[in-house]
Amino acid sequence: MTARLIDGNALAQAIRAEVAGRTQALKARGIQPRLAILLVGEDPASQVYTKHKVADSTATGLQATLETFPADLSEAALLARIRQLNADASVHGILVQLPLPRHLDASKVIETIDPAKDVDGFHVASAGALVTGQPGFWPCTPYGCMKMLESIGYDLRGKHAVVIGRSNIVGKPMALMLLQRSATVTICHSATTDLAAHTRQADVVVAAVGKRNVLTADMVKPGAVVIDVGMNRNEQGKLCGDVDFEGVSAVAGWITPVPGGVGPMTRAMLLVNTLEAAERAAGA
Ligand code: NAP
Numbered sequence: 001m002t003a004r005l006i007d008g009n010a011l012a013q014a015i016r017a018e019v020a021g022r023t024q025a026l027k028a029r030g031i032q033p034r035l036a037i038l039l040v041g042e043d044p045a046s047q048v049y050t051k052h053k054v055a056d057s058t059a060t061g062l063q064a065t066l067e068t069f070p071a072d073l074s075e076a077a078l079l080a081r082i083r084q085l086n087a088d089a090s091v092h093g094i095l096v097q098l099p100l101p102r103h104l105d106a107s108k109v110i111e112t113i114d115p116a117k118d119v120d121g122f123h124v125a126s127a128g129a130l131v132t133g134q135p136g137f138w139p140c141t142p143y144g145c146m147k148m149l150e151s152i153g154y155d156l157r158g159k160h161a162v163v164i165g166r167s168n169i170v171g172k173p174m175a176l177m178l179l180q181r182s183a184t185v186t187i188c189h190s191a192t193t194d195l196a197a198h199t200r201q202a203d204v205v206v207a208a209v210g211k212r213n214v215l216t217a218d219m220v221k222p223g224a225v226v227i228d229v230g231m232n233r234n235e236q237g238k239l240c241g242d243v244d245f246e247g248v249s250a251v252a253g254w255i256t257p258v259p260g261g262v263g264p265m266t267r268a269m270l271l272v273n274t275l276e277a278a279e280r281a282a283g284a
Contacts, residue, residue, distance in 0.1 A: 003252040006148045012264035016060050019271045023061040026278055033278035035064040035093040036085050040078065041071035046097045056267050062274055071101045078104060079112050086114040092278040093119035119273040122169060130176050137273050142174035144265025145206060145227050152254055154225060156181035162198050164188045165208035170229055174206050207242035217247035225254040229262045
């Protein structure tokens, strides 16, 4: 079997177009959706990510402001700025770029964001909403994966989904979203014995580890849907995922590429969350 590709670039483009349309509708009512991005320190990767977030927002009609702070910013000052943004009705989404310098307590910082503006979906209130099936913001990466499954018309009901990885921002919320769609979910992690025994039974595998070739062809059931969240570099410095793309493509039914898969979807879902924050604030 040769797997069909789930094209994250094309899907993200369609989502951005939809966001642009809905943003126009809000603007017509005098509401400008606004995202405040806070960056502390000079981590080069974070600088690139935040620049992309601003550019993506601007391109879809959302307004994004990037506030940069020196690496030695005090926690009190950062929390004070977040509280100001919480109180500012013209700001609909607040995003603090992670990782933060060590002296800042990331949990405390995230918990200070008003859950109604938590467009990253990292607040415990957002996590709690996901666990209990209440409305809230879903973390962008697993949310993007769900959109990819939706785009191929995949019915998760009764299917066996295996998530490799249990981080708070990808693996755990991913498993909960799959469960919410009535999949039977297995979560694997570094202490899992015989990972392949689990993945071989899976109709859907989501790999979110951060190690190359965690999933190889012999570990995949023929026809399975394989979603590759991983972002790694190969020996040539080229971006690659957790999945042995070439080998697994010969066995799986559907597969997401890296690059051009989950990455662009993550970026697109931040725009969706920001727009939805503005729509909710407007009572739409
Ligand atoms: P993380 O916090 O480091 O979590 C990695 C998870 O993988 C952990 O739960 C770990 O288990 C598990 N793991 C490690 N080795 C394993 C093994 N050999 N077998 C099974 N599980 C293993 O990473 P993350 O933030 O979730 O991100 C995961 C990957 O996705 C990274 O490559 C990251 O760069 C990428 N990512 C991509 C996007 C995107 O937009 N494309 C967004 C976010 C993240 P333990 O819990 O037991 O340690």
